[in-house]
Amino acid sequence: MSPLSVRESAAFIANNAKEVRVSEAGVCKAADWIGRAMKESNYSRKEWGKHQLNPSAPSEETIAWIFVVDALNFSFWTERPESDPSRYGVRWEGVLWTGYWSLCACINRALASGTPITDPAWFARASDNELALVFRSDTADAIPLLEERIKVLRECGQILLKEFQGSFIECIRQAGHSATALVRLIVSNFPCFRDAHLYQGREVAFYKRAQILVADIWACCDAQGLGQFDDIDSLTMFADYRVPQALIAIGALEYGDGLWQDLSERVPILPGSERECEIRGGSIHAVECIRQELQEKGIHTNAVLLDFFLWDYAKRESESLKSIPIHHTRSIWY
Numbered sequence: 410m411s412p413l414s415v416r417e418s419a420a421f422i423a424n425n426a427k428e429v430r431v432s433e434a435g436v437c438k439a440a441d442w443i444g445r446a447m448k449e450s451n452y453s454r455k456e457w458g459k460h461q462l463n464p465s466a467p468s469e470e471t472i473a474w475i476f477v478v479d480a481l482n483f484s485f486w487t488e489r490p491e492s493d494p495s496r497y498g499v500r501w502e503g504v505l506w507t508g509y510w511s512l513c514a515c516i517n518r519a520l521a522s523g524t525p526i527t528d529p530a531w532f533a534r535a536s537d538n539e540l541a542l543v544f545r546s547d548t549a550d551a552i553p554l555l556e557e558r559i560k561v562l563r564e565c566g567q568i569l570l571k572e573f574q575g576s577f578i579e580c581i582r583q584a585g586h587s588a589t590a591l592v593r594l595i596v597s598n599f600p601c602f603r604d605a606h607l608y609q610g611r612e613v614a615f616y617k618r619a620q621i622l623v624a625d626i627w628a629c630c631d632a633q634g635l636g637q638f639d640d641i642d643s644l645t646m647f648a649d650y651r652v653p654q655a656l657i658a659i660g661a662l663e664y665g666d667g668l669w670q671d672l673s674e675r676v677p678i679l680p681g682s683e684r685e686c687e688i689r690g691g692s693i694h695a696v697e698c699i700r701q702e703l704q705e706k707g708i709h710t711n712a713v714l715l716d717f718f719l720w721d722y723a724k725r726e727s728e729s730l731k732s733i734p735i736h737h738t739r740s741i742w743y
């Protein structure tokens with residue numbers, strides 16, 4: 410039986426969750442605040458290209474860059490506290506980047522040194538040492554899950570060469586400007602994007618990296634050309650470990666006391682566990698509720714922009730949000 414859609418999965422989890430709750434009152438307040446903040450800052454998909462590490466101009470190379478980054482866009486949290494100078498970091502353009510941005514810095518550093526890290530013909534066949542060099546650290550700690558990243562890259566490269574004439578652009582073309590079709594093509598052809606799990610006996614799908622891959626292409630190409638997706642609104646929030654923190658901060662999502670306590674003590678949350686599914690599914694559902702609330706106020710947006718907005722907010726306010734715990738699940742899915 411194929412899994413529920415991501416939206417149905419999130420609703421099923423939210424309606425059956427034991428330790429996570431979407432707060433109606435919190436959703437209303439959050440929608441108010443986000444609606445105003447997005448309007449004041451004229452928030453749009455153009456924000457995507459403004460970050461110095463993201464490519465700013467759409468091109469075939471940019472699509473290849475986005476594919477590699479989103480194939481590896483997972484698990485940057487470390488056992489050390491976020492402020493610890495030993496945690497994995499990459500120095501690039503005068504900044505020591507950590508977290509997700511450390512990955513972008515690795516890719517840009519490799520390209521600048523002449524390593525064709527975004528070319529499937531290269532990364533499908535590169536040696537472990539050549540790939541490990543791409544992710545080398547400028548601090549004491551190595552990148553988390555290095556072996557898994559090498560395996561993911563090699564597998565994705567081989568599939569692109571075998572099934573899509575060596576370019577993800579062929580995959581986009583086969584999707585015919587449909588975001589849903591492209592997500593389906595990605596998860597059916599690339600095992601490392603198949604982010605689906607069992608929750609209370611039902612197969613639920615989050616497809617976090619498959620969805621953000623489509624969303625990043627849409628945003629970077631400003632919904633034109635290869636980035637034109639007529640059903641972009643069908644995507645949901647991308648269930649990572651950062652946006653749940655923002656949703657808790659704005660009161661749209663609530664954790665039970667036991668879960669909050671364990672997260673605060675950095676008790677690991679096991680991959681595929683009920684707790685992990687409830688945090689991820691609850692977060693997706695909370696963003697759906699915020700989107701509907703805004704819709705009822707006549708404010709049209711979509712889950713992609715809400716997600717980007719909340720992720721950027723969480724990163725910008727990381728100091729003031731540090732008392733709100735994130736969940737520590739070691740996983741290649743997000």
Ligand SMILES: Nc1nc2c(c(CN[C@H]3C=C[C@H](O)[C@@H]3O)cn2[C@@H]2O[C@H](COP(=O)(O)O)[C@@H](O)[C@H]2O)c(=O)[nH]1
Nearest residue numbers: 457482483485486508509647649650651652717720743
């Ligand atoms: N839901 C959601 N998750 C996202 C992103 C991004 C990158 N987004 C940038 C690019 C364009 C946007 O405008 C943003 O500027 C990374 N992640 C996830 O976060 C986690 C890393 O966190 P930390 O260790 O604190 O850096 C990890 O699971 C990673 O997969 C997003 O946008 N949405």
